[in-house]
Amino acid sequence: MAARVNIASIKTKAMNSPRVNNAVQKICKAKFNQAKASVLREFLDDVVTREIRGGANVSNASGTLGGYGNLFSYIGFYDGFDPIAPIEEYITNFPFQAKVINRGRGENLSVQVKFPSIEKIKQLSGMPWEEGNSWVVGIERGISGFSNYMYDMYMGKGRSGAAIQKKNKSGTVTSFSTKRYLPSILADIKRKFK
Numbered sequence: 001m002a003a004r005v006n007i008a009s010i011k012t013k014a015m016n017s018p019r020v021n022n023a024v025q026k027i028c029k030a031k032f033n034q035a036k037a038s039v040l041r042e043f044l045d046d047v048v049t050r051e052i053r054g055g056a057n058v059s060n061a062s063g064t065l066g067g068y069g070n071l072f073s074y075i076g077f078y079d080g081f082d083p084i085a086p087i088e089e090y091i092t093n094f095p096f097q098a099k100v101i102n103r104g105r106g107e108n109l110s111v112q113v114k115f116p117s118i119e120k121i122k123q124l125s126g127m128p129w130e131e132g133n134s135w136v137v138g139i140e141r142g143i144s145g146f147s148n149y150m151y152d153m154y155m156g157k158g159r160s161g162a163a164i165q166k167k168n169k170s171g172t173v174t175s176f177s178t179k180r181y182l183p184s185i186l187a188d189i190k191r192k193f194k
Contacts, residue, residue, distance in 0.1 A: 029096045035189050053084045064177050075135050076128045086124040139181040
């Protein structure tokens with residue numbers, strides 16, 4: 001008499017085994033570290049990041065201000081402050097966190113992987129003069145008040161030491177040009193990771 005073998009049951013037990021779980025975690029961790037390194041590299045190499053990190057006396061290489069002034073002085077960061085550092089540190093130190101989920105029977109596994117949170121990045125990138133708003137999000141959605149911005153790297157005034165926010169419109173440039181930035185970089189990498 002031949003023994004009956006339940007292949008589906010064997011596959012289900014194999015897929016739920018610690019050995020498979022560990023192998024899946026290892027593969028996902030390697031891919032996560034590659035994805036995180038890609039986000040960090042793209043963020044740090046971005047023209048907006050380089051302009052902000054350059055301080056109050058660099059040019060508007062990003063073109064967000066039509067070539068007038070620069071993002072560091074426009075956003076109103078304090079002279080000597082590095083607004084990129086907290087975000088860079090958060091992404092660099094963000095740990096691999098994954099949970100293997102067995103969906104259904106057989107050979108299919110699903111893995112939930114956490115990525116750096118845009119909500120946390122918003123907290124780390126608060127506008128110095130506009131509580132509750134994030135300059136990181138503002139790069140993509142727009143930052144108001146540009147018509148009152150007056151830049152002069154030699155004036156030595158304002159938080160940044162190179163610009164002031166006038167009560168009346170300055171008559172220089174009228175609008176802020178948005179750019180693809182960290183929120184989109186993170187969204188793209190999450191899509192690719194799936």
